[in-house]
Amino acid sequence: MYRIVASITSLELHAAALASGTDAHRPRNCPHCHSIKLWGHGFYHRKIERIPIAKGSFNPVAIARYLCAACLHTCSRLPLCIAPRRWHNWAVQQFVLLLILTGSSVRHCSNCSGIGARTVRRWRDWLRQRGEFFAFHLRSRFANLGREPDVPALWRRVMRSMGLDVAMAWLDQDLFVP
Ligand SMILES: [Zn+2]
Structure with a gap:
């Protein structure tokens, strides 16, 4: 948008x-x-x-x-450094979500980031609910992401290469984010 x-x-x-x-x-x-x-x-x-x-x-x-x-x-x-409809910026969200995507518990993410467990859980659930839909759009734009075996692997790649902020800026051109 x-x-x-x-x-x-x-x-x-x-x-x-x-x-x-x-x-x-x-x-x-x-x-x-x-x-x-x-x-x-x-x-x-x-x-x-x-x-x-x-x-x-x-x-x-x-x-x-x-x-x-x-x-x-x-x-x-x-x-780019301010996330729509969220208090925390993309970099903080990415830090937490990467921990989640690499198998950390909500409690561990909360302790490492200083972000409350309820917020961590909300972001985790958001990625679970919207992640596949967003991944579909990202794959159609960035063909190399099609090589990732599943959606969590795609998000790990996105966050480590382009960054969550840039990915959201791309998605924002066609969709409502986050
Ligand atoms: Zn108008």
């Missing part, structure tokens, strides 16, 4: 793009009606988990909003 701007990989780049007034965040068209007439529509502020490199200076983060002139829906776009 083009919610993620894959080229904006850090909060510093995100802030610089907003400050410079470039159209780096602007979607090509409206995700609701596909009209190309989108107006800048201010910002909302989103709180994010503390990321050491950001030193708290980007929290909350300004997120640009756009208004569709045709259907009047608003939309917004996030840099």
